[in-house]
Amino acid sequence: MAERTPEDSAARAAILARGCSTPVKTATGVWVRCGSRIKSKCESCAELYRGDWAAIARSGVFDGAVADFRFYLLTLTAPSFGRVHRVPRDGGQRVGVCGCGVEHSAGDAGLRGVPLDGGAYDYAGQVAWNRDAGLLWDRTRRRMRDRWDSFEYFIVREWQDRGVLHVHAIIRIARFEAPSPDVLRDAARTATAVSRVDAGVLVEWGVQARCDAFRADGDGAKTIWYLSKALNYVLKDVASASGDAPVDVWRHQVALGDAARRMRCSRDCQPQDCVSLVHKRYGSRSQVVSASRRTKNRTGWSFTDLTRTVQRRLRREWWESRLREEAGDAAPAPSAAPLEDLAARSRRELIARGWSAP
Ligand SMILES: [Zn+2]
Ligand SMILES: [Zn+2]
Ligand SMILES: [Zn+2]
Incomplete structure (x- = not known):
């Protein structure tokens, strides 16, 4: 590869960081993307992150x-930490009479996820569960x-x-040993872990779990679209105190935040001095998205060993080859479309398969 002049690298960096709202200048003076996955912080980087994971x-x-x-598409939930108001989404299904005695409409969004009785709600239990949810998933996947x-x-x-994590997983099992969705769901839902922080405390999933089987040549595209929507959703900055939250929601968030600050995030944690972000994210330490990785004996989730590093x-x-082209070098044409296009591509595929995509 030809030597780079400083102008080259400045131009390259500018292009690499293109679209990013808050590029970061490295010690060597190169501008790079901020890499945020939070939409409210940087739409461009968050979209890139979502698109990478969708791919x-x-x-x-x-x-x-x-x-x-x-x-399979498996959904696992957290246990109950106290009853909360049941409020339907816009255009969603009816959810029936709430524990408070009335049937809510979408207009009651200010009560969505809010405890019926804040005084009796187990805030400490909920943030501890968020903290241990990663360990619980680890035990579940081993099982x-x-x-x-x-x-x-x-x-x-x-x-x-209500401020608690739940889990959507796409699962792949070879046909010759594939169980029924119910067997898979029950095996997952009944997995347990013992908290490493609160010695002896059993960590469990909630009773609500769902598992559906699908064919990759049938509903697969729909599932990817669904997951891609879920990815979109998690890109919101969930743990930031939103100034315009309805008062009951806000009160609930404050109580959760408070419980998370007082909780121990590890055995040696002194909550009053600890700077771990776990205390600011309702206890959560888990990566939002992950996939099984390739090892010596396993394929890993991606058949093509696609990882974010590869992406x-x-x-x-791709950008470098474009830069060389622009500079008039006799560079070979890029062999693949940039990954930015992948999201658009899967959208086209979905539409071709007859699914409506917004
Ligand atoms: Zn950015
Ligand atoms: Zn209610
Ligand atoms: Zn801590």
Whole structure:
């Protein structure tokens, strides 16, 4: 590769950081993307992050011998920490009479996820559960792997209105050992972990769980679209105190934030001195999105071993080859479209398959 002049790298950096609202200047004077996954902080980087993960999600469904596998969409929830108001979404299904005695409409959004009785609500239990949810998923995935050797997963953690994590996972199991969705759901839902922080405390999933099987040549596209929407949702800055939250929601968030500040995030944590972000995110320490990785003996989720590191490298190479072209070098034409296009591509595929995409 030809030597770079300083002007070259400045131009390259400007292009690499293009679209980012708050690029960061590195010690060597190069501008790079801020890399935020929070939409309110940087729309461009958050969209890139979402698109990258959506591409990884689909590469574990469509890029292999799909007929040899069965796929599942599994949702696991947190236990109850006290009853909350049940408020339907706009255009959503009716949810029936709430514990407070009335049937809410979407207009009661100011009560969504708010405890019926804040005084009796187990805030400490909820933030501790968020803290231990990663460990619980780890135990769950080990248990599944013990039973079904070919088990691979892609997981998105989403915040529920009450301020607790729940989990959506796409799961892939080889057809010859694939269980029924009910068997898979029950195996996952009944997995447990013992908290590392609160010694002896058992961490469990809630009773509400759901598992559906799907075919990659059928509902797969719909599932990817659904996950991509879930990704969109988690890009919101959930734990930031939103100034315009309805007062009851705000009060609930304050109580959760307070419980998270007072909780121990590790065995040695002194909450009053601890700077860990766990105390600011309602206890959560989990990555929002993750997927099983390739090892010596396993495929990992992506059939093509697509990871975010690979995506970043491809993107850089693509831009560099474009830069060389612009500079008039006899560079080979880029072999692949940039990954920015992947989201648009899967949208076109979805529409081609007859699904409506907004
Ligand atoms: Zn940015
Ligand atoms: Zn209610
Ligand atoms: Zn701490």
